[in-house]
Amino acid sequence: MEENNKLIINSNQGNLLNELKKNLKECERFYFSVAFINFSGLQLLLDTLKELESRDIKGKIITTTYLNFTEPKALEKLQEFENIDLKVFIANKDIGFHTKAYIFENKDSYKIIIGSSNITQSALKSNIEWNVRIISKEDAPFIKDVLKEYDNLWNMSSELNDEVLQKYILFLNEIKKMEVKRQLVFESLQTIQPNKMQVRAMENLNRLREHGENKALVIAATGTGKTYMSAFDVRQFNPKRMLFIVHREEILKKAKQTFDKVLKGRNIKTGLFTGNKKEYDADYIFATIQTMNRYYEEFDKSYFDYIVVDEAHHAASDSYVNVMDYFNPKFTLGMTATPERGDSLSVFDLFDNNVALEVRLYEALEDDLVIPFHYFGITDIEGVDLEGVNLDNISEVANRLMINRRVDFIVDKMNFYGHDGKFRKLLGFCVNIEHAQYMAEEFTKRGIKSVALSGADSVTTREKYIAKLESDKDDLQAIFTVDIFNEGVDIPNINTVLMLRPTNSPIIFIQQLGRGLRKSENKEFLTVLDFIGNHNKAFLISIALSGARYYDKDSLKVAVATDFIDVPGCTNIQIDEIAKERILSQIDRENFREVKYLREEYNQFKSLCGGKVPYMLLDYIKYDGAPDPIKFIDKEKTYLGFVAKTEKDETLKKLLLDEKFEKILKELNGNLPLKRINEFVILKYLLENESISIEVATSEILKYIKEIDDDSVKHAFECLDHKYYDSSMIKQRVKMIEYKNNTLFRSKEFEEIIKNKEYRKYIEDAINYGILRYKNEFKEEYYGVPFLKLYEQYKMVDIALLSNYRKIHSSFRGSGLLTNNNDYFLFIDLHKEEGIEERINYKDKFIDRNYFQWQSPNSTNQSSDRGKNLIFNKERKINLHLFVRKYKEIDKKVQPYIYIGKGDTVEYEGEKPITMKIKLNNELPSKIYREFIEKV
Template identity: 60%
Template sequence: MTDDQKLIINEGPVNMLNELVSSMRTCKSFYFSVAFINFSGLQLLLEPLQEAKERGIKGRIITSTYLNFTEPKALHKIKEFDHLDLKIFVTDKEIGFHTKVYIFEYDDYYKVIIGSSNLTQSALKSNIEWNVEIISKPNGDFIENVRHEFDRLWQDSREASENLLKEYADFIRDLPKKEDTPTLIFEREDYITPNRMQKRARENLERIRSYGEDRALVIAATGTGKTYMSAFDVKEFEPKRLLFLVHRGEIMRKAMETFQHLIPNNKDKQCGLFTGTEKNIEADYLFATIQTVKGHYHRFRPDEFDYIIVDEAHHAAAQTYREVMNYFKPKFMLGMTATPERSDSQSVFELFDHNVAVEVRLHEALDDELIIPFHYFGITDIDAVDLSDVDIDDIEEVTKRLKVHERVDYIIEQMLFYGHDGELRKCLGFCASIEHAKYMTDEFNHRGILSTHLSGSDSAEVREQTMNRLEDDKDPLEVIFTVDIFNEGVDLPSVNQVLMLRPTNSPIIFIQQLGRGLRRHEGKSFLTVLDFIGNHKRTFLIAIALNGSRFYDKESLKVAVSTDFANIPGSTHIQMDEISKERILSQIDQENFNSMKYLREAYLEFKQFLNGKTPHYLVDYLTYDGAPDPVAFISKKNHYLDFVATVEKDDQLKGLCIDEEFDKALKDLSKRLPIKRIHDFVVIRMLFEQDIVTLNEATKEIEKYIQTVYRDTVIHVFEAINHDFFDHVKKKHAFKMAEFDGVSTLTRTASLARLLQHEAYRKYLEDALFYGILRYEREFQTIDYGIPHFKLYEQYQMVDAAILSNYRKTHSAFRGSGLLKNGKDFFLFIDLHKEADIDERINYKDQFIDRRYFQWQSQNATKQISDTGQDIIYNEKRGVHLHLFVRKYRKIDAKTEPYIYIGKGHTVEYSGEQPITTILRLEHEVPQNLYVEFTEKV
C-alpha cells in the first residue's frame, strides 16, 4: 500500500466525526492523544465505542488536564468501557499539552489523523478545523516515529485511577472559588452587540419604516433573543415614550430588566411597571400586562406612545388586545411571537399588515447559533412493544402497548448510557397519554429516579411550582413526564435531556417538543434527545420533522436519512441505529407523497393539531415549523379551496367554486405558488386596492420587498398580467385581472372588481396573494438576484426561466428541451438519471466530475461550427451565460420533479460533436450537502 494523504475539514457530511466513526468501525485497534475531551464530543462516539467493544477492538486514549478544559464527567464515562485504557497527562505551568492525533491500526496499514480537532462537539462537527489524514505502511519511517512518540507520551502519563479522577473532579468543582478573578467579563451596554438574527431584524425594520409602514412582526422561537432585538431597535428609534405589552407578569419584569441593561437611566429614559399594584405612569418606558392596560388605557392619549411592542403577539387577535391596539396610534408597533397562530377572527399577519421583519425557524436558529445544538439518538424500541397493527391515533390502545416494565428498564439503560450535559439531570419525557405519564412516573420513582407528571388538567399554579422544582438545582426532582403542555410557550432553560416516548404522528409536535430543551442556559452546551422508535406505520414522519422543509424530493429525504442528516447546521448531531434507519428508508420508499391518500392524511393530521378546526387558509400553514406544504395540496386540485372542499366534503365550500371567474382567478394565483418573483404578486395586491396602477407606483411598492427593482422587470410584470406571453389555449382558460396600455398603466378589469366585492371570494384570493408574498420573503429575503432573477440552489421549473429572464415570447415554448435560450442567456436543463423508456437523451453523459466541474453534452444535432456550438464552446468570449439547472430524477411517484439551479458554468474543455462534450467550470462550488444529494445512491 502506498502512502496517501487528504485534508479533513468540517463541511456537511464530510467532517471529523464521520471520519473517526468510519475508521473505528473498520480498524483492529486505535490510539488517541487529545489535549481536551468533553462530554459533548464523547457522547457522539459512544455508539461506535460500544460497537468496538462488541467486536473485541481495544483502544488507548491519552488526554490532559491542560487549561482544566477536559471534563471529569467525560473521563468517568470512558472508564466505563473495559476495552479502553485511559491515561492522563497532568500538566504544570511549564509544560502544556496540545496534541490532537488519532491513530488507527489495520492489517496492512496505519491511518493517522493529525490536526486541530479535540474531542468536543464543535471540533468534530462545526468548527473551522484542519486535520490531515495520512495512510502509511506499517514499517514506514513516519508511522514508526508516530508510534514511538505516542508510546513515550503513554509512559509519561498517569493511570486514570479513581483517586486521580476524584482529585481532578474536586479541583474543577472548586475552581471558581480558588480563582481571584471574576468569572464574568465586564460588560457595558455599549459593548453588547446584536446577533445575526437581531441585526437582520433591525435592518428589515428600518427598511419597512422607510417606506411608511407603521407596524411589523418578528417570528422567532423562545430563547432566540427577541426581547434584546426589540431593545436594540428601540435604542435606534429613540422614542420619547414606549409601551411594552405582555401576556404574563414574569415576562414583563424580565423585559424591563433587559431594557434597563441596554438602555440605562443615564440615557435619560426611566423604565417603570404598570400593573395592578404598581403604576409608574410617568415612566418613559412602560412595561405592562394587557390585563392591566385594558382597564386603564383611557388614562393615556391615543398618541401617548411613539413605539408599542406587543409580546406574544399571537394573542393580539383576541378582543382584549384589539380594543387596546385600536385605541393607541403609535408611530410604530412591533409584534413578537414564536408561533403566529390564527384566531377565529383574523391572523396575526393581518394585524401587522403582513410586514414580517424576520422569521427564524429551527434550522435557521441552529445555523445562527441562537439556540444550543442537540444530539438526537434514534433508538429502536424493544420487541415487546408492537405498534405495527395499531392506529397511532388510538391513544388508549397505544398507551396499553407502551406500558411494559421491560421498556422502562430499557429506557433507563439508554438514559444512563448516553447521559446528559451537566452534573444534574433535567429531563422532560413526552408520553402518549395522562395514563402513560402517570405510569412512567410511578415506574421511575420505583427505580430511584425522582419524577412527576403534568398535563393540561393540572392547574397553572401546580404547573408553575413543578417547573420551578425542575429548574431548582437544590430540588432532587429529575424528570417531568408530560402529555400536551410543553409543546409550545413554556420556558424551561435548564432542560438537558428529552425523552420521546410516544410514536410521532406530527412533525409539528415533534419539533415543538424538541424545542423545549434548546434554550441557552449556563452550564449547558447541548441537549440530549432519546427517541424510542417503534414499528408503527408512520415512523417516516420523524425524518420529515428532523429534515425540516428543505428536502427537495423523496430521494433527497432518503439521502438525508442515510447520511444522518448531514445538512443540519452547526454541532447538532442526528444518529439513528441501523434498524430504525432501514425501517424509515423502507417506509419512505413505499410511501407516495403525491397520492391523495397521503395528502389527505397530512391535511387531517394538521387539522387534528389545530384541535379539529378546519385550516381554511394557506397562511395557516406558515404558522408552525413542521406544518405540511399546502402547495402539494394545490398540485392535486385546482386550488387549496378545492382541496379542502373535497376532503371535508363541504358543499358550501364547493358552492363558492361554481362561479367560473372566481374559480379561474383563484386557480391562476394558486398555480403560481410558491412564487419565484415577488413583483407580480405585489402588483396584483395593489390592484386589489386601486383601479389603476402606474409603473412608478408599482416600482415604489416593490422596493419595499426587493433591494433593487429594474424597470424592465416591472414592465415585464405588467405585460405578464396582461397575458402577453400566453398562447391561445392558456388565454382561453385564464382569468384576466388587468389591462396594460403598453406604456405605463395597468387598469383593473371589471371582472376582478366584481370578485373583490364578494367578501368570501376576496378572502380566498387575498390569502393566496399573502401566502405567496410571505413565503417568498421567508425563502428569498430582500436580495436582488438581478436578471435573470435566479437564486442559487432554489427549485425551478422550465417555464420559470422564461418568467425570471423577462422572456418576451410565448412562455409555454419553454419546455421539452435540454437547452433553452433568451438572448445571451442559455439555460441548461439536466437530468442526472436518464429514463430509457421516455428520455431521448439516454446516451448523454451529463454528470458531476466534482463539486466545481460538470460534464455536459449538447443536443445530438449540435455541431462545433454552428452558432450554438460556438456560443457553448467560447461562452465567456462571446458573452454567453450558461445557467445550469440539475435534477436527479425526471419523475418521482409519477410527478415531474423541479430542477435545482446551481449557477453559471464556463466551458474549459470540449470534444466531439453531435453531441459536443463539454467540461464546465462552475462559478460556485456546489455545497457538500447538495453534492451528496445529487450523487448519493440509496
C-alpha cells in the same frame, strides 16, 4: 484505493467525527492521545466505542489535566468501557500537554490522524480545525517514531484511580468559583451587540417603514432573542414614548431588564404597568394586557410612538384588539414563535401581513441562536409492537408502551448516553396522561425523582414543578408530560428530552425538540433520545429532522442514509441501523402525492389546528414542519377545491361554482410558489386601490427586496395584462387588470369579485401567502435579470418569466437548450427514468463539484452560430445557465430543476452533439452534490 495522505477539516463535506467513527469501526486496535476530552465530544463517540467493546477491539487513551479542560464526567464514562485502558498525564507549570493524535492499528498498516482537534463537540464537528491523516506500513520509520513516542507518554502517565479523580473534581470546583467572580466583572464592561437575526430584522423593519408601513410581525423560534431584537429596534427608532405589552407578568419583568441593558446610558425611564404597580411617569411602559385593557383610555390615542406586542399570537383576542384599535402609534411590532390564527382574526391581518422576518429551527441552529442538540434514534424494544396500530387510538398505543421492560431499557439508554452538566433536567413526552403518570412513577421507583404534568394541572402547580426542575438544589430530575410543553413554556436548563411516543407529526416533534434548545449559562448541548418503534409512520421523523420545509422522497432518503450530515454546527443526528433501514423502506413505499397520503397529512394538520378546518393557505405558515399546501393545490388546481373535496363542504363547492372566482383563484394558486414577487405585490396593492403606476409599483416592491430594475417592473405589468399567454391560457383566465399608459387598473370582473367578502378573503389569502412564502425562500435579495437564485428549484416555464421573455411564455419549453438573447438555459436530466432499471445518461454528468460535462442537442455542430456561442461563450459574452434534476419524475410527478448557476466552457469535442466540459462559476455545495450523485 484510499489516498495515503488526507487533510481533514470540518465542513459540509465531512468532519473529524465521521472520520474517527469510520476508522474506529475498521481498526483492530486504537490509541488516542488528546489534551482535552469533554463529555460533549465523547457522547458522539459512545455508540462506536460500545460496538468496539462488543467485538473485543481494545484501545488505549491518554488525556491530561492540562489547563483544566478535561471533564471528570468524560473520564468517568471512559472508565466504564472494559476494552479501554485510560491514563492521565498530570500536567504542571513546567510541562504542558497538547497532543492531538488518533492512531488506528489495522492488519498490515496504521492510520494516524494528527492535528488540532481534541474530543469536544465543536472540535469534532464545527471548529476550523486542520488534521492530517497518514496511512503507512507498520515498519515505516514514521510509524515506528509515533508508536515509540506514544509508549513513552503512556509510561509517563498515571492510572486514573478514584483518589486522583476526586482531587481533580474538587480542584475544578474551586477554579469555577474564582471564574464566576472574574466573569461578573468582565460582563459589566461588555457592549451588547445584535446577532445576525436581529440585524436582519432591523434592516427589514427599516425598509418597511421607509416605504410607508407602520406595522410588522417577526416570527422566530423560542430563545432566538426576539426581545433583544425589539429593544435594538426601539433604540434605532428612538421613540419618545413606547409601550411593551405581553400577557404574563414574569415575561414583562424580563423584557424590562433586557431593555434596561440595551438602553443603558440613555436618559430614558422604564416602568411597569401591572395589577400591583402603575408607573405612569415612565417613558417606556411595560404593561400586562390585562391591566392595559382596563386603563388604556387614561392615555391619549397618540401617547405612544412605538408599541411592541410580545407573544403576538394572542393578539387576536378581544383584550388585545381593544388596546391596538385604540392607540395610534407611529409603528407597531408584533413578535411570536407560532403565529396561530385566533377564532376569527388572523395574526397576519393584525400586522397588515408584513412579516419582517421568519426564523425557524434550522436557521436558528445555523445562526447559533439556540444550543446544538445530539439526537439518538434508538430502535425500541421488541416487546413493543405498534405495527398496524392506528396512532390516533391513544389508549391502545399507551397500553402497548406501558411495560416495565421498556422503562428499564429507557433508563439504561439514558445512563449510557448521559447528559450535559452536573444535574439531569429532563422532559419526557408521552402519549396520554396515564402514560405520563406511569413513567413518572416508574422513574421515581428507580431513584429518578419525577412528576407528571398535563393540561389538567393548574398553572400554579405547573410553575411550582418547573421551578423545582430548574433549581440545582431540588432533587426533581424529570417532568413527564403530554401536551403542555409543546410550545410557549420556557425551561432554559432542560438538558435531556425523551421522545416516548411514536412520532406522527413533524410539527409536534419540532415543538417538543425546541423545548430543550434555549440557551442557558454553562449549557453546551441537548441530549435527545427518541425510541423508534415499528409503527407505519416512523418515516415522519426524517421529515422533522431534515430541516427542509419542502422535500422530496429522494432527498429524504439521502439525508437519512448520510445521518443528516448537513445539519448545522455542533448538532449531531444518529439513527441506529435497524431504525434507519425501517425508515428508508417506509420512505420507499410511501407515495407523497397519493390522495390517501395527502388526506392523512391534511387531517393531521387539521387536528393540530384544534380540529378547525385550515381554510387559509396562511395557516400553513404558523408551524415549523407544517405540510406543503402546494401538494394539495397540485391535486385539485386550487387549495380551496382540495379542502371542499376533502371536507365534503357544500358551501365551498358552491363558492367555486362562480366561474370568474374559480378562474382567478386557479391563476393565483397556479403561480405558487412564487419565483418573482413583483406581480403579487402589485395585486396586493390593487386590492385596496383602483390603479397603480410603475413608480408606485416600484416603491411597493422595494418594501420586500433591496432593489428592482425598471424593466422587470414593466414586464410584470405586461404579464398581469396576459400579454404572453397563449390562446388556451387566455380562455382559462379572467383578466384582473387593464393596462393603459404605463398604469394598471382593476378590471370590472376583478372589481366585482373582490366586492364579495367571501371571495375576497380567499384571493387575499393566496396573495399574502405567496408573498410571505417568497420572503422565507428568497429573503430580501435582488438577483438581477434573469432573476435566478442559486440552488433554487425551477420549472422550465419559470425561466421565461424570470428572464423578461417577451414572447408567448408557454413556448419556452421543449429541448434541453432554450435561449433568450445572450442568456442560454441548459436543462439537464441526470437519470432518464426513475426505478431500478433506469437508464443513465453518462454523457451529462458531474465531474466533480466544480465541473460539469454536458452534451448539446444532437443537431448542434461546432461551426454553427449556436455551436460557437456554446463553446466560446465567455468570449462571445453568452451566459450559460445550468439547471439540473436527478430524475424527471418521482411518484409520477414531474420534478423541478435545481439552478446550479452560470458556467463557462473550458473543453469541447465532437459534432452533433458537442460534448463540453463546463467550469461552474460557483462550487456546488456538498449537500446538493451529494443529493445528485448518491444512490440510496
